[in-house]
Amino acid sequence: MIPTKETLSVEFKSDRKTLGESIIVDEVVALSNSEGGDLYIGVEDDGEITGAQPAHRDPIQVAAMVANKTVPPVSVRAETLAEKFPVMHIEVPRSRSIVATSNGRILRRRIKSDGTPESVPMYPYEIATRLSDLGRLDYSAQPVVDATCDDFDPLELARLRRLVQTSRGGDRALLELTDDELERALKLTTRVGEKDAPTLAGLLMIGKAESLERLVPTHEAVFQVLEGTDIRANESYRQPLLYTIEDIIARVEPWNPVTEVQIGLLSQPTPLYDRRALREAVVNAFGHRDYSVLGRVRVQMDDAGLLVNNPGGFIEGISVRNLLSAEPQGRNPCLMDALKRVGLAERTGRGIDRIYEGSLLYGRPLPDYSASNQTMVSLFIERSEPDxxxxxxxxxxxxxxxxxxxxxxxxxxxxxxxxxxxxxxxxxxxxxxxxxxxxxxxxxxxxxxxxxxxxxxxxxxxxxxxxxxxxxxxxxxxxxxxxxxVRYPELIMKLARQQGRVTASDVRELLHLPDGDAAYYELKKLKEHGELTLVKKGPRSFYVPVKK
Missing domain, CATH: 1.10.10.10 (Winged helix-like DNA-binding domain superfamily/Winged helix DNA-binding domain)
Known part of the structure; x- marks a missing residue:
């Protein structure tokens, strides 16, 4: 029942010298702030079982001690594994918030360069990322320290109004507002004291380039085109999102050839990459990236296909397997809501559906998110001709x-x-x-x-x-x-064994055969091969499996 080695979710603690309660609590907090897991007291780092001291053999006492010394209290499940040397097993759940020890220590788990795990302090920027992953913090709605409304670019605000007016999904009601009212309606500003202050979403969308470089150093993107090993395009971006998204989509167009598919007397132009899917992929990369960590959004086209990467993995509850069925939610709700109302993103929050439709409507391979991990979301759309x-x-x-x-x-x-x-x-x-x-x-x-x-x-x-x-x-x-x-005999015999007997009408219904003669023919073949025995003749005849 005890694992043989430590992992990110398994920790061993020696108890030859009575283990301090603070060490146990630290490991519980680190596991809870990561993926949860199991703590074994009385096991050496190499997996040797040496046993827990009597002070650590009472499951109720251990669970109560952990709950009393964690904030918020962590409810663990403790049990004594009675082998030659008793081991205390503490099952730690994954926390839905940030957990600290009662003396204020916040820790997390990580893997060292040699492949072994360790518990380390969780730094402030990691706390923001963790809360964002759990859906407990909208980082994009937070006011930016030292930023003022003078950091907004009037030209980008004009670009925003133009997008609202020209985009099919733009919220036209925004055009009737003054600049200050529009900024508040989109939550580009928030009230701090007696004045409005820019939020992160506000700076990202309409901030001046020099202000973004000074106040949001994590904001960066790159567009690349490769032909073999030759670089055909390599453009870096440190401008606001509205400009960046428009420019990247415009730069993709020359590298997105169109094929004509003849449908009757008409021909349907079919681009290599569906334009709506491409726009959603780029917008999602910027809207869902983690702006609390360094990194850049990368849009790359090469001989294999289109790659869109962004820093920050999937948030809590979202994985590669449930992308299409999970409830729509994001890391930066404030930013994504603004992008939707401007008309750049899908208003329903189901932009992922558009990305999949962009491939399925033309009989192409499905979008591939399999390279995504805890620190990055990676989308790959294979280069292929339409069916x-x-x-x-x-x-x-x-x-x-x-x-x-x-x-x-x-x-x-x-x-x-x-x-x-x-x-x-x-x-x-x-x-x-x-x-x-x-x-x-x-x-x-x-x-x-x-x-x-x-x-x-x-x-x-x-x-x-x-x-x-x-x-x-x-x-x-x-x-x-x-x-x-070819599978007919297998299916008939399976039904016969399950029911204990089988009739011609059973076979006809099972195999969707056109008439009773076809069913009798299949039963006759199985009888000749010694698989079935005819029990009764006539209209009430049936067959039973031959016991072997």
Missing amino acids: AEFVRLLAEERNRGAELPLQSLLVLDALKRSRRCGIAELSEMVDIQHQRLRRTVELLCEAGLVEASGVGQNRSYMLSKKVYGHGGKAKEYVRQTDIDR
Whole structure:
């Protein structure tokens, strides 16, 4: 039950000489301020079990001591592991806030260069980052020390008004406000004493470049274009966000060629990178980055694709696996709200949906966030040509008045990649809640885009003949249906073993066969192979598995 070595979430403490309570509390605080974990008292650093002293063998007493000496109190679960030498195991939960010892020490866990863990002090900037990750602090809404409204650039304020007026999602009501009223409405300023002071969001959006360099040194971005090892573009930015975002998007355009996809008598221009998805990716990088740490937003285009990186990992509750289903939330709500009302970001807070749609609508590979970690969010969009036949299929569905939602596109993409799978396999591949996924698949079956076979747990899905035929892949469709027929004996025998018997009507319903003769044919083959035995003849006949 005791691990063999220390990790970021596992700490060993020797108790040969009675361990001080302050050391135990320090380790609990460090674990709680990180990912939570387990503290073992009576285990050496190399994993040797030497046992805890009698003073540390009472779980109730240890848990009470930890709660009394932590602020806010940490509720741990303590137990004595009775082996040759008793060990005190303390299970530490991950805190939803910043935890300190009763004497004011704040610590966290980290991995040293040799790969072993240690507990170290948590510095002020790390506290801000931690609270931001937990959704307890909006860093962008805080007033900036030493900043005044003179640090705002009138030209950037004019740019903001222009964006509101020209952007499709801009909040037109903002145009009727005076400059001071507009700044307060967007929370670009906040009241400090008897005067308005710029917030971090305000400086980031409309601050002067020299003021940003002086007051917000963490604000920096770079745009790069690489062809092989040759650098075609390398532009650094220390200007306010509105200018930076517009300029980066404008610089991407010459490197974003358009392909014409013929749909009937018309042709549809299809850019290499969907423009709405590109804008959302860039805006999200600036809107969700961690401005309390050094680093820069990087937008890079190369032969492989488009890469967008920003400092600061996913916040609490968000991961690569639940990006599409998690409740929309961000690290800088004040800044993102301003970007939405200006018209640069998706007003619904579902910009991630736009990024995925930008690939799915053209049959391209899904956006890849797998390189993201605790300190960085990394988005990679692969460079690939559009699937022209898939684009035509979606255009036909739109012409019929059946606009496919994102969930349907995700299911079609998953079936295109995996060929055939059941609900359980689809649930592992797509980020959709189980009940909604089942409903989405059945609606695609009704629309003729997906075909189903089997019933219950044996029910599986594949792209329909209509989809394969549209892409000129009739052979692949036939191959898939043949694979299905190969599985007929396996499915029949599985049903027979579960029920103890099987009839022709059972087989017909299970395999969606056209008539009873086909079902009798499958049962006859299994009988000839010695897998089933016919128990009774006539209309009430049934078969039972042969015991081996």
